[in-house]
Amino acid sequence: MKAIVICRDNIGDLILATPLITTLAEELHYQVDVLANSYNAAALEGNYNVSKVYIYSKLHHRLANESVMTLIIQRLKVIWSVRKERYDVIIIGKGQWDKRILQWIRLAKAKKVIALGDKKNPHITDLVTVPKDVTEHLVKRFHRLLSPLCINSLPGKLCLYANPIKVREMRTLYEIDRNPTIFALQISSRKILQRWQAAHFVSLAHRIAAAYSCKLILLWSPGVANNPRHPGDDANALLITSLCQDLPMVPIQTSTLEDLMAAVSLCDYFITSDGGAMHIAAGLGKPIVALFGNSDPEVWAPWKVTHEILQAENHDVGSLDVDTVFAAVQRLKQRTEAQPALDCIDTHRPTARII
Structure with missing residues (x-):
């Protein structure tokens, strides 16, 4: 049996x-392939439960030297490859199916x-509905998609692997030893209400360095703030670095998702706002201090790792003070000292075949 998960x-x-x-691969013994996009596909690298990864580029993700026609031709090739496989099951990995995804289903x-949602469609054979008064983690909601296949088990851990070659290269390049303790500060967030001030990160870095024998890693989304496609935080990273020259801080510019995963693998503790980087850290088994703005922690909390969640009453991360965040860092460290987080650096598996 063959299944394709559309993410x-x-x-x-x-x-x-x-x-x-x-669960699809290990409990049902399906061949599991995934349709992903050029922005997120690298998260499947090394996932031994994925046989093939089909990658297409969204038009707003195209590179400067790519034309719209090039991306359309690429997409048609992917559609043809998917169609030739004659999948037994399509699973739409989305909290609610939408019209854009129907093109892939029809072809x-x-x-x-199988899809989640409350609107029927003739192309969806198994619509999984969730009562509107139920609030649950997205991992649990995704697992509901297995109920038409008679699977009702609880979901396990996230599955994410950093490339060990990249990890070793980064460790050597930035002179990062396994000792002392390494705290990562990830400063970027796409949502305004999820952003913590640069000055607060500077103060927090000094508080951590004064309290612990440690090294600090600074991570951010590279690029300029006014980039309409991928706004970045180069300016804030430069400011924070300049104000932390007296600290053992290493700024690591990660230009690819693979680089970010490798950098996160190096740390022992991860401080960040809710977002993709937080889920990367959770997938790599890192203890996390997560700053939440107007997103719901019950839906998006770090999955199955030790964590501290902070959310201001006004749902604005900027309202959280340094004392509150530092106290959460202290609690997290105390909770994990007896049981260190899983280090996934050395558990890299063979890479799935990319199409």
């Missing part, structure tokens, strides 16, 4: 679908199409 949204959504993929012509 064409953000990095975090794809990572949160990995327990679903694991793939699978016997069974």
